[in-house]
Amino acid sequence: MKPETITKQIFKIIPALLLVALSAFLLQGDVWTFWTWYLLALVMGVAAMPLTGRLFRRFQDRGWMFSKVTAIAVSGFLTWFLVAVKIIKFTTGTCIVVTLVCAAASLILYCREQKAGFECIPFVHLDLVYAEELLFFAAFLLWTYFAGFHPAAYGTEKFMDYGFMEAMMRSKTLPATDLWYSQGKINYYYGGQYFAVFLTKLSGAKVELTYNLMRTFVAGLAFAMPFSLVHQMVTDRLGKTGSRWKKALPSVTGILAGISVSIAGNMHYVVYGQIIPFIRKLKGEEVSSYWFPDATRYIGFNPDVEDKTIHEFPCYSFVLGDLHAHVVDIMFVLLLLGLLYAWMKKVRTAELSGESMSRKQFWKKQLLMPQLLAAGALLGMFHWTNYWDFVIYFVVTCGAALFMNIIGQKGRSKWVLGVTAAQAAEVLILATVIILPFTLQFDTSNMVQGIALAKHHSLPHQLLVLWGLPGILTILFVVSLLVEKLRGAEQKSLYHLLASIRLPDLFAVLLGLCAIGLVLIPELVYVRDIYENGNARANTMFKLTYQAYIMFGMTMIYAIFRLLVIGKNKILKVLAFIGLFFFVWTCGYFGNSVHSWFGEVWKPSQYKGLNATAFxxxxxxxxxxxxxxxxxxxxxxxxxxxxxxxxxxxxxxxxxxxxxxxxxxxxxxxxxxxxxxxxxxxxxxxxxxxxxxxxxxxxxxxxxxxxxxxxxxxxxxxxxxxxxxxxxxxxxxxxxxxxxxxxxxxxxxxx
Known part of the structure; x- marks a missing residue:
């Protein structure tokens, strides 16, 4: 190896060494548990790469960042399933054995792939894999350090989240006895806390520490996984380019996407935390400090009316410290979105190749795609981790199938509807069957009491404050895309329109339209529950717009890239730049909330530790x-x-x-x-x-x-x-x- 090559490799290692040293300095005695947790996820991710590499074969990194979650989902779910059907006991030993069996199966798959001549390990783009790992480690460390300033599992619903973990740590059967109803079992979505316990048993750590590590682990993934997905989308859209600055665009856009999903706030902070106080100061009026939860309790609270709602988002969750169903499910939701894009890439590649096949081969190919089967399994798991996400992402999955079938079946209505219906039925059946051990004992009769028309509606300016920025950017992107494709087109059918759109553009359109739909639904209908008096729309708006925020986060950043870099309309470029400016401004919410909740985080001497019970x-x-x-x-x-x-x-x-x-x-x-x-x-x-x-x-x-x-x-x-x-x-x-x-x-x- 040449000396300059050796020097280059040494310089590459320096950031990793600095991060390791920084973690030891910041986390003090907790660093051993942090390293153990990180290395466990790393090893599990490596073990799952043969499977992930096959599912994400057309990604530059072969799905490296998704591999950690794939490993946790497969081994954790299989352990739960075997425990739930009473084949094994829920112990540390059985968790380890099942995980090793999954790793062995993955190794066998790797050997078969190698014999078949497929490359499923990311040897080609190791620089990208290394960069992703550094970003994940840094994000994981950042949130873990912050958690050490406010580690208490006390307040909001933390007693429930932590109690679920402790109850499962004691139990050898699942579901565990309900800690607040000793005559029954847990009758709620406990999957998120289960995965925290599963990793706790594998790592040998104490639940007092892993309660906080699980939420910071998810926060780290909520940055790294959008980075990987949007990085690939931008790479696909740019194609081969010799320009140095364009080569940097996938990484820059990916980082912005990670920030958008996991760190940014919404425009409530900009309007009520910055602009209005500035105007009041100019008038000589007294200004009160901004309280970060106000961004999640706005509709119904300002002005104060009967219709109280909730519209939280990931950064708020990560700061607050709940380990609730919708929080843990973020990593599985992002895995599903990655799978859908990988599936669409595979279908589009096959469609472009124009390969011919028999009817039997056709249906086999349509119904037995690994990505689609994996998506069905994940959707089934959502019943148990957060049922709302099953409903939401079943629709998103069907939307992806419809888009691709319109293209693949060349707009032939009967074939489009037939194939889409078959794939939807396949996903639904698979999702229903694999989760039966949970649903057969889960009583939802009191949680869901039907659907009703919304009696109250959000004020237009409130919708604009909360979702106007990503919504407007999404609409600008979609409209510009339609104008671009329809202008001068000889045939203006839906098939020709979708077929003319590049895949990353199409995927961004899908996410953006779904996000807009999730924001609008609570304005029309809501799911009835026990909170109907005074908070009728609260739970519906909370669960739907939480996922809208995640999809908007990636769509908004991709739309800004698309309008600024690819688009030619100068007015749209200006609007996209303005959108980027306001997006950066919303990131100030992160600093405000971190300081409000955690205190003086710039003083490591005030770090309290990760023990959730020290309070x-x-x-x-x-x-x-x-x-x-x-x-x-x-x-x-x-x-x-x-x-x-x-x-x-x-x-x-x-x-x-x-x-x-x-x-x-x-x-x-x-x-x-x-x-x-x-x-x-x-x-x-x-x-x-x-x-x-x-x-x-x-x-x-x-x-x-x-x-x-x-x-x-x-x-x-x-x-x-x-x-x-x-x-x-x-x-x-x-x-x-x-x-x-x-x-x-x-x-x-x-x-």
């Missing part, structure tokens, strides 16, 4: 020792009674932090999951009876009915029941196995 020392000093005694000394999942409380409150701190089930937990959550208010109200009264009654026989009867093994008496119990709390009777029911040395907190083990 117990300061927020629950009376209970912390008792909670830790339970976690350290109690195996399996016996019922531990604690006082119940309202959702989002400090109640259920024992069950949430230990995963040990209690009789009744957060009221509104169990109302949503169970629907039987009479049953829930009866349980509340009986819990009160246990803590306050002087009738020993009745108390023993209730404890036996609910199979209670331990009674926890701490701060919440004393606050709720006050002087009515019958300590003497409670202590007489068994052995006091824990008594705090400083506070009157104790735990009784029932005889």
């Amino acid at each position: 117990l020392e300061t927020d629950f000093p009376e209970d912390v020792n008792g909670i830790r005694w339970l976690k350290e000394n109690i195996s399996d999942a016996p019922v531990v009674l604690e006082a119940n409380g309202d959702s989002y409150s400090e109640y259920e701190r024992v069950s949430a932090m230990t995963g040990l089930p209690t009789i009744m937990g957060w009221y509104v959550h169990e109302w949503l999951w169970r629907g039987d208010l009479a049953d829930l109200n009866a349980k509340i009264e009986e819990i009160k009876e246990i803590y306050t009654s002087t009738d020993e026989t009745r108390v023993k009867e209730l404890l036996e009915n609910y199979n209670v093994s331990y009674i926890f008496v701490g701060s919440c119990e004393r606050n709720k029941y006050g002087a009515d709390l019958n300590n003497d009777l409670l202590k007489s029911l068994g052995e006091v196995v824990f008594q705090d040395s400083e506070y009157p907190t104790y735990i009784v083990k029932i005889n």
Whole structure:
């Protein structure tokens, strides 16, 4: 090897070494867990490359960044499936064995691919793979460092998210016992928290740390995966080019796409956090500071009206720190979008080759494409990770199929509809069958009560503030594309129009139109649920526009590239540049929210660590020792009674932090999951009876009915029941196995 080549390789290694050193400096004692988690994902991604390389064969990087998620999805889902059908137990050992079996199967596939002469490992574009890995590591490190300034699994729905993880860590069967309803199993989309537990078991780390690592891991992927997808789209659109600045465009656009999906805010920050305060300052008026959650609680709140809605987006989720269904599913959603683009590339390549085939070969090819089958499997998994995403992306998948079939079947209506219907049916059947172990025991009757026409509507200026920027850029892109293709065209049929559009343009159009549709749907209809009074559209708007934001994020950046670089209309170039300016401005939301929530992150000395339960020392000093005694000394999942409380409150701190089930937990959550208010109200009264009654026989009867093994008496119990709390009777029911040395907190083990 030439000396200059050696020098070049050394310089390439320097950024990686600097990132590793920086991680050790910033994360302090947590760095070993961070490295372990990162290396686990890296090794799993390498092991899955034969499969990913086949699915993404026409990508420059062969789907390298998607391989991590592919490995997690395949091995994690297979483990869950085998546990759910009671073939294996959910233990660390079985997680490792199933993962190794998947890796072995991938190796066999690699050997077969090599014999067939296919290249499924990205040897050709190692520079791109290396750059993607650096970007992912940097994004993962950035969010992990921030998380260490506010690591507490406390507030919003974090008790639920963390409690689900602790409950599954204890359980050898799935679904685990509902930690807030000891007589039943978890009846919610627990797939996201399951994958966090699956990786926790594989890594051998503690759930106190991996709760935060899972959310920062997703945040890192939410940057790297859009980079990979949009990088490929821009590369495909540019084709071969000798220009140095054009060679840099895929990387620049990819980075902007990663920022757009994972870091940027919306125009609410620009309008209400920058422009309006600036005008008020000029007028000499007092200006209040901008509170970053306002960007997600705008329609219904400003002005204050009856129709309260939610319109969150990834950056807000990553800052807030929830590990909820829609957050973890981001990485699987991005994998699906990558698969759809890879599938469309494959279909378009076959269509351009004009190969002839028999009818049997035709249908085999249409229905047995690996990308389509993989998309169907992912859609099935969405039932369990976040059902809303199944509905949304089934429509997106069918849209992709329709577009490609209009082109592939040359506009012949019967063939277009026939092939599209067959592919949609295939995907739906596959998605339904593979998730049956979940859906057969999952009761949605109370969560979904039908669909109704929207009685309230967002004000036009509110829609413009939230989604005007990506929406307008998308419309400008689509209109310019239509004008470009229809001008001077001899035949103006839908087939000839779609056939004339380059694939990356077509994919961007698909994502943009779907995103616009998701924004408009809550203005027309909503899904009825228990929040109908005053918050009728909230959940519908939340789940639909969250995915719209992700698709808009990539479409908007691609549209700016397309209008600025490829387009020739000077007015559109100016508008695209203005759009880019405002997009960059929305990124200020990231800095504002990070400072508001995490504090002075530029001071590493204030880093607190990743332990999600450390807040117990300061927020629950009376209970912390008792909670830790339970976690350290109690195996399996016996019922531990604690006082119940309202959702989002400090109640259920024992069950949430230990995963040990209690009789009744957060009221509104169990109302949503169970629907039987009479049953829930009866349980509340009986819990009160246990803590306050002087009738020993009745108390023993209730404890036996609910199979209670331990009674926890701490701060919440004393606050709720006050002087009515019958300590003497409670202590007489068994052995006091824990008594705090400083506070009157104790735990009784029932005889």
